[in-house]
Amino acid sequence: FSRLWGQDTIDLMQNRHILSPATLPPPKVVLHNQFHESINCSPSIMRCTLTKIPESNSLLQKSRLPLGIVIHPFRDVNSLPVIQCINIVRCRLCRTYINPFVYFVDSKMWKCNLCYRVNELPDDFQFDPATKTYGDVTRRPEVRSSTIEFIAPSEYMLRPPQPAMYLFLFDVSIIAQQSGYLEAACAVLNRHLDEMPGDARTQVGFICFDSFVHFYSMAEGLNQPHEMTLLDIEDPFLPRPDNLLVNLKECKELVRDLLKQLPKRFAHTHDPCSALGAALQVAFKLMQASGGRITVFQSCLPNKGPGALEPREDPNNRSAKDVAHLNPATDFYKRFALECSGYQIACDLFLMNQQYSDMATISGISKHSGGCVHHFPLYQKTKPHMVESFRSCFKRYLTRKIGFEAVMRIRCTRGLQVHTFHGNFFVRSTDLLSLPNVNPDAGYGMQISYDETLTDAKTICFQAALLYTNSEGERRIRVHTVCLPVTASLPEVMHSADTEAIIGLLSKMAVDRSVASNLSDARDAFINATVDVYNAFKIAQNLPSGQSGQLIAPRSLALLPLYILALLKHPAFRVGTSTRLDDRVYAMDCMKTLPLDQLMKYVYPELYKIDALIYHARNSNISSNQEDDEDEDEPLPELPRLQLSAEHLDSRSIFLMDCGTLIMIYVGLNVPPDVLEALLGISSTAGLGDYVYGLPNVVSNENDVLNRFISRLNYDKPYSALVQIIRDTSTAKGQFIERLTDDRSESSLSYYEFLQHIRAQVK
């Protein structure tokens, strides 16, 4: 009976193979009959840590669960209703957009579901042009879809919509040149120049910097770009105001020319300096009038002029328990970002570093300006897989859609309020985020607190509204609304928990804790949160106290310790394993900004044994060889997900681990030669090198099926993962093994030991 109602419990000590055989769907939100479940916001866009909201703060406290939402507001979606209307219907009191969860008093009045004010409907809202009748308000797209986009009228803009403006800053110091990133970056830019979002007004510009700052003038009439160098970097100024940012359409040939010349131009430099601060200051002057996007490529510690930094990391201390220098060394970069934010400029950072570059400090340019950060440690043009990985990432970056001059506001039903935000932005007022740029790969998190109890409410709503200028110069508002039931029952609260959303929120809170206090505090908080939740559940269910040898969890929270342990072993939060400081800081940045689906793969990769795929390919031999119909592929067999433990490995099988941007294929020592031949085109595992990237192209059903399986894994990702093939005796094996977080290591507990540790603390 209780299973039927989603209230079954499980003893974690007795059920160590806890991961569901299939990827878990997000918990279902069950609403009262008045609202159709089908119209609720997609969980891939907005999810709450609890799918039933406690009616009061004291009830929430009893559950010991965090209340918050994780949101991926500008995600690429397949079908998005876009509407243009003169009157965008909003509540007169709280400015909430009309949505599927409002209450219609009659055909002329609606009651706001956030503040309960009764509002009048404009006449045109009641009119249905299709049937030419009045009164049927339920046909409106605003009431039928929880995700919708409005084309905004002029009162939603403070100035005419800005054109797309792109400015690229390239570090060309000697270290940058040795890594050879500029070649790849310019080639990708050249290839995808026409696919960058924008219209006839789009402008681009380029700045290089070493000890000095180099500008490129591309005036019409010039037959090639003209370089100017600024020598006085302590007091940077613009050498000339025009022709540095140029119209892409009109100057395309000059831009292409420049992109071909740049890698050669600095190929023989011996300049050890990188004046990032000065380059940023002039970039700001260049973009100030319009706003837009600054893309920074940096390959070493900025060491000259304003914003110069000193090395802080102690390389001998990379596995220490106390991690120092997670905070910025100077507020120069943060102040810069805040200034940018005021002028609708966002800064994105590609750190392609060979050595410590103080990511904790320089990433400030992105964190506080709505930008994004990408990291390619030890980038070398001689490593083809790195070049490939960078190319896919940078291509996605250049061609994905973009919103300019954006703000996002999260509204909640009366009684609730947002109190802490996570992600890259500037908080302008209590619930308003300033986003100079918004990109479709950015995730955000919000913690929610109570103003008052929700006794009268049966449901509550969160509504996110994102106002932005698209790359065609149109002002738009994308609105997402999620509706959740309210409950007064503690067991119901706990049975309705969404573990993945909770992990999404806790990981963000842990980053803040690490920075504001220290890493041990953050690690303790993870463990305490787990213990507290199971204690609370014991009380809620009236389970006997004392040591029973059991650890009883509601099914909804059964995966919590598995994920918490993986977080404790993640490069962001681990201790006892050597972790470069910049790598750790980047991992923390990912915790703050990855959307939930990507974050989960990053925290707890998906592991599959792919033998079943291979046998499936063999059995379907005849049917697929005859017809070459790509669209009518038969469905792949469902592979069970495995927990991350070496106990599943065996030497005759092949395993695949999807970590998000990297997919590792682990080939056992005794895989039959015919399988190796068909899948990888080799006769024995000895034919595999130590570092093999990409799936070899073999014409076979087996190879084809694996390719399809990988495409399916990549389907929801911003760009395809790099595939790495690892044989059992490879030196790369450690990279695979260290991700088996259920197993114990020299410095960390196994999953079972961790459960015992938790159980011992649950009273």
Ligand SMILES: [Zn+2]
């Ligand atoms: Zn209202």
